[in-house]
Amino acid sequence: MSQSRLRHPMLVLMDELIRTTSRLNGVFGDLSRDFEVSRMELAVLTAVVESERPPTVPQIGRSLGHPRQVIQRAANQLLERDLIRSEPNPDHKRAVLLVANEAGVLLKEAVDRQALASVEALMEGLDMQECEQLALGLRKLRRGVETYVRQGRSVAESV
Numbered sequence: 001m002s003q004s005r006l007r008h009p010m011l012v013l014m015d016e017l018i019r020t021t022s023r024l025n026g027v028f029g030d031l032s033r034d035f036e037v038s039r040m041e042l043a044v045l046t047a048v049v050e051s052e053r054p055p056t057v058p059q060i061g062r063s064l065g066h067p068r069q070v071i072q073r074a075a076n077q078l079l080e081r082d083l084i085r086s087e088p089n090p091d092h093k094r095a096v097l098l099v100a101n102e103a104g105v106l107l108k109e110a111v112d113r114q115a116l117a118s119v120e121a122l123m124e125g126l127d128m129q130e131c132e133q134l135a136l137g138l139r140k141l142r143r144g145v146e147t148y149v150r151q152g153r154s155v156a157e158s159v
Contacts (some may be wrong), residue, residue, distance in 0.1 A: 044060055056092070056097060057072050057098070078104065082103055083100070087099055
């Protein structure tokens with residue numbers, strides 16, 4: 001029996017996600033340089049622009065799987081460039097809410113427009129509905145993992 005058949009489907013999925021992320025970073029990596037933002041700044045800007053409600057630095061950190069300090073540095077750069085602004089958080093004195101300014105939204109739209117050419121080339125061999133289903137499934141998985149982490153659990157505790 002091959003080793004891959006012994007692996008749990010979740011472990012296979014994790015491996016594929018890591019490999020896919022690496023390949024996509026290669027395809028889209030130049031975008032951040034073209035717009036004079038770091039990859040992390042672009043990731044934080046995307047999190048702010050695409051969020052259903054204004055997120056905090058800790059929320060973005062948990063969502064992206066990065067330490068709060070890394071996200072805070074990127075957010076500070078975006079604040080300095082007036083791409084996002086902070087607003088008081090009624091639920092927390094120190095964790096402000098991050099909101100995209102018009103310049104931030106316009107930058108994100110410009111990045112998306114430039115990325116669209118690569119996306120269209122990538123889609124030549126892929127099915128649009130299949131990609132939509134994958135995205136929905138991955139969102140469900142991410143939210144499940146976030147719930148698991150919020151409960152203070154880790155894989156090591158499960159063993």
